[in-house]
Amino acid sequence: MPDPLAHEHDVEGDGAPSVPAREPIAAPPVPDVAGEVRAEGPAGAAVTAAPARTAPDDTGWRRVSPKYVVVEVVGSLIGTAVLVGGLLIVNALFDLTWAVWIAVAVGIAALIGIAFEPRRVRSIGYRLRADDLVFRRGIMFQRQVAVPYGRMQLVDITRGPVARALGLADLRFVTAAAATAVTLPGLPLEDAESLRDELVALAETRRAGL
Secondary structure, three states: OOOHHHHHHHHHHHOOOOOOOOOOOOOOOEEOOOOOEEEEOOOOOEEEOOOOOOOOOOOOOEEOOOOHHHHHHHHHHHHHHHHHHHHHHHHHHHOOHHHHHHHHHHHHHHHHHHHOHHHHHHOOEEEEOOOEEEEEEOOOOOEEEEEEHHHEEEEEEEOOHHHHHOOEEEEEEEEOOHHHOEEEEEEEHHHHHHHHHHHHHHHHHHHHHO
């Protein structure tokens, strides 16, 4: 009786040439829930790649530190003192009565402005959106500026003596258009440094994609 195994061997050898087995094709990368890229390897094992940087979620409006009121009040007092002192010196040297009246008017205007400083500081805010940063300030005349991440050329931190004493910093964005240059004042130093690094990374990513 013929051996079945030998028969199968003869058929394979006498027939068409055998086709080599194909390598398993890796499945295309599929992002998982956490945002990481997972791909199926040759053995079916999942390979996790480094997560890609995505656009930030809309953070909503954020306000600056309430301590920034002190910086504004001190700056107003110093400016007023210098101006009033100059007018009084002019009156003492040249006996000009109108200089005294101007000094009084400047002092009253400065006091009114200082009374509104807390409200002005509360009106300052910023918002991180998917494609740009929006900055606003002002009470009666409000200004809003949207700065695209890809247009940011310089992001730096400046600190005056009063702000440094209070642990605050100003974040300045410079773009190709002078009209969109924005200074975000009154941020805690840690928040300013973190926001600077995030904006620099976003700006590099957006410029690379242009």
